[in-house]
Amino acid sequence: MDHFTNPRNVGIIENPDGYGKVGNPVCGDLMEMYIKVENDVIKDIKFKTFGCGSAIATSSMVTEIAMGKTVDEALKITRNDVANELDGLPPQKMHCSNLAADALYEAIKDYKNKKKK
Amino acid sequence: MDRIYLDHASAMPIDTRVFEFAKPYLIDSGNPSSLYEFGQDAKVAIEDSRRKIVDLINAENEKTIIFTGSATESNNIAIRGTAYRNIKEGKEVLSSAIDHISVINPMKDLQKNGWIFNTIPVDSNGIIDLSQLEKLLTKNTVVTSIMYANNEIGTIEPIKEISEIVHDKGKYLHVDATAAAGRIPIDVQKDGIDLLTLSSNDLYGPRGAGALYVKPGLKIQSIMPGGGQERGLRSGTENIFVIVGMGEAARITKNEMDTESNRLLKIRDKLISEIIKIDETYLTGHPKKRLPHHASFRFSYIEGESILLNMDMYGIQIATGSACSSKTLEPSHVLLAIGLKHEEAHGSMVMTLGHSNNMNQVQKIVKAVGETVSRLRKLSPLIK
Incomplete structure (x- = not known):
């Protein structure tokens, strides 16, 4: 509940090094993740979420876990890690934690693509 | 509380x-x-x-x-x-x-x-x-x-x-x-x-x-x-x-229906007139031919289950037809039937009044709704 009541890292980053967006408002969930990276370490991370309480809490939790990690470490964050950190989610809400982790992957993927160029 | x-x-x-x-x-x-x-x-x-x-x-x-x-x-x-x-x-x-x-x-x-x-x-x-x-x-x-x-x-x-x-x-x-x-x-x-x-x-x-x-x-x-x-x-x-x-x-209930329904109707009308002042907030259902204890709304850009949880933090219990609050993860068939889009149906809130409610609660309810909507909209990626 704490991550729903006081979500961490809400907002957007101007000119992010990586940006990820997953979900669809039609389905009731949409998440955006912004990352700022220095030497492959996630220095800043922000999110915005349209969705249920679990979606908001998992977004917040993912940003907290990922902050300070290298991008490769952050890629290893699993959906279960997020749910475990939140002391479990009901089965029908597991897809919310999937979305949060997926949004982070997308942001890192975007960062890596940009770096290649 | x-x-x-x-x-x-x-x-x-x-x-x-x-x-x-x-x-x-x-x-x-x-x-x-x-x-x-x-x-x-x-x-x-x-x-x-x-x-x-x-x-x-x-x-x-x-x-x-x-x-x-x-x-x-x-x-x-x-x-x-x-x-x-x-x-x-x-x-x-x-x-x-x-x-x-x-x-x-x-x-x-x-x-x-x-x-x-x-x-x-x-x-x-x-x-x-x-x-x-x-x-x-x-x-x-x-x-x-x-x-x-x-x-x-x-x-x-x-x-x-x-x-x-x-x-x-x-x-x-x-x-x-x-x-x-x-x-x-x-x-x-x-x-x-x-x-x-x-x-x-x-x-x-x-x-x-x-x-x-x-x-x-x-x-x-x-x-x-x-x-x-x-x-x-x-x-x-x-x-x-x-x-x-x-x-x-x-x-x-039959003996008290006239008095009680009239009492709730006044509270209900006050709630509706105050809550629809919030930006992009709409009444759902018929404006006149509706149950005297019933007020229902939808808010753009936000989702009903998080509205419910946020209102609960104020000690106020409401309902929603959002998908997230249902077992099937489908939004309410009622809201879809009145022509709402999926993303609109997700942002719904239902209030049904009863014996324990009174006019003195209206101000607190309206304030809680306003703050809830504003907080969740700040989190929402649908508003740029």
């Missing part, structure tokens, strides 16, 4: 007067099927309760009322019991697109067994499309089921007109009055209703009781064979406490 409960459509407390009246039967009562005096006392109590239900809906006589275990059970007996008993008259059933799931699912079950099942569309306020009703009805339509008023958007259907159309072309009209009974007057004879569903808890009675009105002469069969209680339509030893409680709840 003081609780402000605004979800009376989901669950109501038992009126303490009802509890005191029925309490002796909870502790000790005989089996009404037993012939000794103790058993017959229980039978008298049930019949007394039946008379009170007759009074609530102006039924013809006591024989028309069957006690069941819930509104869901009443809906099932009404729809399946009538369809199977009158199978020779035709195998078609109809419901409104916004009827309760306990009406729609028994009809889908009939469909699997060879019946034709259609739903009648509603307009953006939730009123049944009468020309579509007329079009969909055939001489084979044995059961048409339309709710008296909708629990999610509060809209009251023109039951009398519907009854005339149904009886002109089809056979029997079932009305689920769970949300309406006790809030607005219901008269099964004037309204031309053949079968009517009631719920005890929605009258401030104990949970675990419902009633079904069956018009005299209508043939209906049991869907659960057993010992033959309740005219053979609802076998199983009667639960005296909840039945007696439901009767007393019906009596009190």
Whole structure:
């Protein structure tokens, strides 16, 4: 509940090094993740979420876990890690934690693509 | 924190007067099927309760009322019991697109067994499309089921007109009055209703009781064979406490309906006029033809379950038709039927008032809604 009541890292980053967006408002969930990276370490991370309480809490939790990690470490964050950190989610809400982790992957993927160029 | 409960459509407390009246039967009562005096006392109590239900809906006589275990059970007996008993008259059933799931699912079950099942569309306020009703009805339509008023958007259907159309072309009209009974007057004879569903808890009675009105002469069969209680339509030893409680709840609710509904209407109107001042906030359901205790809204850019959780932090309980709050993760079929897009239906909030609410709570509620909407919109990626 704490991550729903006081979500961490809400907002957007101007000119992010990586940006990820997953979900669809039609389905009731949409998440955006912004990352700022220095030497492959996630220095800043922000999110915005349209969705249920679990979606908001998992977004917040993912940003907290990922902050300070290298991008490769952050890629290893699993959906279960997020749910475990939140002391479990009901089965029908597991897809919310999937979305949060997926949004982070997308942001890192975007960062890596940009770096290649 | 003081609780402000605004979800009376989901669950109501038992009126303490009802509890005191029925309490002796909870502790000790005989089996009404037993012939000794103790058993017959229980039978008298049930019949007394039946008379009170007759009074609530102006039924013809006591024989028309069957006690069941819930509104869901009443809906099932009404729809399946009538369809199977009158199978020779035709195998078609109809419901409104916004009827309760306990009406729609028994009809889908009939469909699997060879019946034709259609739903009648509603307009953006939730009123049944009468020309579509007329079009969909055939001489084979044995059961048409339309709710008296909708629990999610509060809209009251023109039951009398519907009854005339149904009886002109089809056979029997079932009305689920769970949300309406006790809030607005219901008269099964004037309204031309053949079968009517009631719920005890929605009258401030104990949970675990419902009633079904069956018009005299209508043939209906049991869907659960057993010992033959309740005219053979609802076998199983009667639960005296909840039945007696439901009767007393019906009596009190009927006596107090005018005063209480007028009181709630004023609070309701104040809530609506204040809440729709919030940007991109819309009333759902009919602005005028709606239940007096019912206020429902949708807010753009935010999601209903997080509205519910956020309001709970203020000690205020509301309901939502959002997908996230349902087991199926599908948004409310009612909100989709009134033409909302999926993303609009997700942002819904329903408030249903009752005994515990008063005008002094309005300011706190309105403030909590405003802050909730503003906080969740700050989190929302849909606003740039």
